[in-house]
Amino acid sequence: MEIVRPQWKPPSNDIVSTLPLYRSAPALEVRLEDFELYAMDRLRVLKGISDGLSRGKKPEEMKNLVNDLWKVNMKHPQASEVFNKDVISHFVLRLVYCRTEDLRKWFLSMETALFRHRFRLLTADSQRALLAELGLPYKAVARAEFEVIKEKLVQVARSISQPIPSSDAIFYKVPFEEVPELVAGRRIFICKGHAYVAMNQVVSLVVTQFRSLLSKALILTNRKWTSMIREQEKDRLTPIVESLCSSYLGPDYSQPNEFAEISVKDIDLVAKSSFPLCMRHLFEKLREDHHLKHGGRMQLGLFLKGVGLKLDDALAFWKAEFSQKVGAERFDKEYAYSIRHNYGREGKRTDYTPYSCQKIISLTPSVGDHHGCPYRHFSEDNLRAALSRMGVNNGAVEDVMDKVRNRHYQLACTLTFEAIHGLSCDAGINHPNQYFSDSQKILKLKSHSSEQGESTAD
């Protein structure tokens, strides 16, 4: 085994000491066990960020969370190794998460979130240095222009409860396309296509750039992986890489479990017993209105696919409902395509994966929509009513509402699961299909033991 030779010694063990852009893989030799251990440690950080985001933590809470995660997982007894551990773990995970679009997407958002928080902790000088390193050629807005738009800048700052810019505040003028997240939140003043970015928002510019560099890099890594590395490393790295992502993130439920296969006639039964509230609600609305808008069809349709509904059964199921409202012909014409599409039989022929809790929580249901996460998107009254219809008792409803108020939507769902099944669910609910399969397991066990009870009584 070779000893790792650090290329460069960072000054301290602190998170703010240095923030690499991960432009190129390090020319380091790494011990095989470090390869895996470092990656696991970083994965713990990213997974922690992912959990935090899906619980809807506020930026301030996220800051502390990321800080703690980093300190706990990314330290190293040798100060000189900290920087290397950062870079090595990043590049190992690139290999792990380059291989499918969903993996890339997840890795990209978590690494970007991590980068964002680490950037915020840098000193102003280090931030400017990084800006320069990224080659972002922005000039501060000139005094005269600043005076003209000052009133608007103040308005924006007040609207997002930020300190009012002083007269010597620095703003950068950039094309609005480069700060999409600031545009989306109406957190900047935009005029004629230019966005006026305050110094404390520069992180957005940097993050956008970081994200796009990493996104491109992941595509390239994927190409290299499939064309060379996988084969070359098939006895050494490939097994590590392949086990890393599945061991940690759990299944994505794209392939229904071989035991769990349901047919159309069973759906009503299992919907009552084992669907999480989000799916139960969609299911009931579909039965009631014989229609669901696009978002609802996607969320429920992919869930049912994950549950084990075969394409032909899915078509029959949706048709039975929709044809009552729009007629069988219109169903065949307008809706059947998208169901086959979900099953990878149309369009670009991707076999789509069922939505995870994180995805569902992040959706934005609008007028006429029933999808999304009830714990997040229902009003309090509607949620209470829905829970009691599910058979959750009053005490448990209060516990659930408490979690909801603190924006712990998945914990709220977990409590609901426990209240209904009368058993604890230690792993928590992360995926509607996990809710379903856990519920089915419990119900099978119960019916099994009651059968046994009967037979001994005989």
Added chain:
Amino acid sequence: MVEIDNGRDDMLIDGQRLGNAATDGFNANYLKLYYGKLFPHADIFKWLSYANDGKHPACDKSYFGRREFSFTLDNDIYLRFQSFSNESELENSIKEKCPFKIDIGPVYSVDPAKRHAYSQSGNNVFTPVERELIFDIDISDYDNVRYCCSGADVCLDCWPLMTVAIKVIDISLRDDFGFNHILWVFSGRRGVHCWVCDGKARRLTNEQRTAIADYFRVYKGNENSSKGVSLTGHALHPFLVRSYTEVLKDFFETKLLSSQNLFSTQERYEKILEMIPDESVTSEIRGKWESSKRSSISKEDINVVRWEQLKHTLQSGQKKAQGLRRCVEEIVFSFTYPRIDMEVSKHMNHLLKAPFCVHPKTGRVCVPIDPKHCEEFDPTLVPTLSQLLEELNIGGLRADDDNECDRTSLGKSLSFFRSSFLRPLLKSCKEEMESLHNAKLQQSKNSLSW
């Protein structure tokens, strides 16, 4: 719906006898004539070529041919990924297939008709590369704030909601985002479509499209939460302030209040009181209104009176501190702010119906709407297919083969499309092409001169 009363049972068009004029103004035979004589194939081709059909060395000859068209045919057959390499292919195909609906998709990296040939190579090379930034606004999404109609129905009392949507979005697209080439189109029945065609709009990524759609997103209600609009922060964003003071407030107070009778019954005003989070205020107001029901027989519009009372109560001195002032704005926004179908705008590969299609249910043509004069637009006066053919028929007797279109009521819409949208668009496309070309030449010169 405009019914044609031509005093005849049959219409004579182009020497052929047609059956009775269909009451819904739409049938396949009419459509064939429409595509043959009136549909502006050439203009659609010019538009979607974005000057790439010219002689300039920087023209991308493959550009138009990589655009997806999608046809919905009479017998409910749905043809996706149609593509055409030139104007006559497009025109011939439309005339031959006579689609009930033509949708326009994105420009792909390769000819969409040949996508399967590329999909073999593994690395997803078949991918959308350009697409207008589009918006779709449907009146049916306003059902919880209109009492005159519901679903796909629309009348002159609720249509102004669309006018307001056009104004708010159009002003922001131009002033905030700096876009210039914006086409608004009547969707044929219950809403409007918007096509932003500037080069930089067409090249936006999905993430950037989503950001713009989110910028416009204020209404957050869904079927299971009545929350609607919640405006937080110490002030409103300049975009919201402008929308409120220049468009929404005035529209709400001078039009919508009375036209929708927002306060006329208990059921209706209760819906508004629900938006006020302070019990003491709502019960105070409620008390006033319940007693006034019996006493006052004012000549003034009860909706206006009650709105003024509500505003007064919310904005009066001691209530200000409790943050209730924002409620006034929240109510106005809830009732009037545009409700965009977000999904349509977010992704490049969403299809949108082409302008100048005929809506199969209403028979009305999807004509452009001038955002500068959008309050004058009347959806009930939009020409229908049967009306147009009738006009064509009358004109035909005067025998003059060119510009048949100009003699019909579609002529005005077409000349607006050409002069206000197409001409300025193509001019700037050519300029952009020229300057890019020059920059490239300059660059290659520089690289040659070491």
